[in-house]
Amino acid sequence: MSGDSSTGMGRGLAPRLMLAQVLVLGASVLTAGLVAAFVGPPLFHHHMLEAGHVPNTPELAHIEEAYRDSSFVSLGVALVFALVCAAAVTWYVTRRLQAPLGALAKAAREVSRGHLGARVGDFGSGVEFDELGRAFNLMAGQLEQTEETRRRLLSDLAHELRTPIATLTVYCEGLRDGVTTWNSDTERVMTEQTQRLARLAADLDDVSRAEEGRLSLERSATPVRDLIWSAWQAKREAFARQGVDLVADTDGAPDVDVDVDPRRLGQVLDNLLANALRHSHAGGSVHLSARTVDDTVEISVTDTGDGISAEQLPHVFDRFYRGDTARDRDRAGSGLGLTISRAIADAHQGSLVADSPGPGEGATFTVTLPAFTRLPH
Numbered sequence: 001m002s003g004d005s006s007t008g009m010g011r012g013l014a015p016r017l018m019l020a021q022v023l024v025l026g027a028s029v030l031t032a033g034l035v036a037a038f039v040g041p042p043l044f045h046h047h048m049l050e051a052g053h054v055p056n057t058p059e060l061a062h063i064e065e066a067y068r069d070s071s072f073v074s075l076g077v078a079l080v081f082a083l084v085c086a087a088a089v090t091w092y093v094t095r096r097l098q099a100p101l102g103a104l105a106k107a108a109r110e111v112s113r114g115h116l117g118a119r120v121g122d123f124g125s126g127v128e129f130d131e132l133g134r135a136f137n138l139m140a141g142q143l144e145q146t147e148e149t150r151r152r153l154l155s156d157l158a159h160e161l162r163t164p165i166a167t168l169t170v171y172c173e174g175l176r177d178g179v180t181t182w183n184s185d186t187e188r189v190m191t192e193q194t195q196r197l198a199r200l201a202a203d204l205d206d207v208s209r210a211e212e213g214r215l216s217l218e219r220s221a222t223p224v225r226d227l228i229w230s231a232w233q234a235k236r237e238a239f240a241r242q243g244v245d246l247v248a249d250t251d252g253a254p255d256v257d258v259d260v261d262p263r264r265l266g267q268v269l270d271n272l273l274a275n276a277l278r279h280s281h282a283g284g285s286v287h288l289s290a291r292t293v294d295d296t297v298e299i300s301v302t303d304t305g306d307g308i309s310a311e312q313l314p315h316v317f318d319r320f321y322r323g324d325t326a327r328d329r330d331r332a333g334s335g336l337g338l339t340i341s342r343a344i345a346d347a348h349q350g351s352l353v354a355d356s357p358g359p360g361e362g363a364t365f366t367v368t369l370p371a372f373t374r375l376p377h
């Protein structure tokens with residue numbers, strides 16, 4: 001724990017500042033004293049002789065003594081006055097420095113106690129202190145943000161675990177007490193819930209790997225066309241069941257390869273298509289297309305569904321983020337799909353971005369990957 005050693009004038013700034021000034025003063029007075037003792041009198045003597053005074057007279061001795069005395073008296077008075085000034089300056093400067101330093105120390109102690117909202121105001125004690133204050137506030141702000149993310153992550157995780165666990169508990173108790181019987185319905189519910197837990201665990205594993213930069217990739221030169229068509233193949237039935245048209249188009253990127261892990265890229269496209277389907281309505285359509293732009297390949301998934309508002313758009317890639325419409329809440333997604341998808345795109349030195357003209361206007365998700373054109377055989 002921190003004591004209160006920073007407060008009070010004890011052995012702090014003031015005595016040190018005063019000591020430094022006294023040392024400077026001492027050196028100046030010593031120099032002035034030496035000059036007054038050894039340089040001044042001979043010079044004065046010389047001038048007196050030049051002015052016509054006769055040497056070795058009592059009159060001249062008296063004048064010279066008066067000169068020496070007045071020199072030392074003025075030096076003494078100057079010394080006392082300088083000491084008073086040094087004390088005043090020390091007091092003033094210490095006051096000026098103590099306020100911002102005290103405020104910073106207080107705010108730092110607050111932060112160390114977990115009060116991450118602590119900030120310092122503008123000190124008005126010079127640019128350096130204002131700069132220090134701004135740097136402190138920036139640091140505290142970032143700590144607060146990290147802490148907030150951690151807290152939200154834990155509470156989201158607890159929330160995600162609660163529903164399947166509660167459902168499984170109810171079914172287990174029902175089966176044990178004979179209230180529920182084992183039939184295809186029971187089996188379906190229990191399988192669904194255990195799968196949900198398993199998927200959550202797998203997703204969390206992916207997220208943490210991705211964030212530590214250790215997503216394992218088995219990269220190989222893969223034709224973009226193959227990626228698109230296998231994603232289309234895997235999803236077309238689900239789309240047909242919901243009456244949503246799924247259109248794939250690879251004309252924009254004929255014969256282009258990308259150096260990717262096809263399984264991981266498949267996971268990305270699967271998630272983008274599942275999202276698009278979830279947010280589409282019967283009669284709607286989803287376009288899955290690829291095109292080359294300079295030396296990159298853009299794969300985009302465009303739907304004509306719910307769309308995303310401008311406020312939600314920056315958050316769709318956040319961990320556990322799910323749009324808060326009633327439609328989203330009772331879906332099985334964990335809100336980790338886009339987080340993982342973006343991490344996979346990043347791991348391939350690519351990117352994943354979202355765009356939407358607004359609610360009800362559909363959305364487009366675009367994966368950009370570095371391309372290399374297939375060499376002719």
Ligand SMILES: Nc1ncnc2c1ncn2[C@@H]1O[C@H](COP(=O)(O)OP(=O)(O)O)[C@@H](O)[C@H]1O
Pocket residue numbers: 271275276277279303305306307308316317321322323324328332333334335336337338339362363
């Ligand atoms: N095609 C889309 N149209 C509208 N909103 C979308 C679309 N894709 C994703 N979103 C929004 O982004 C959120 C996060 O998506 P995701 O990370 O895949 O999680 P999940 O699919 O589990 O909800 C979704 O809950 C939804 O609100």
Ligand SMILES: [Mg+2]
Pocket residue numbers: 271274275333335337338
């Ligand atoms: Mg999803």
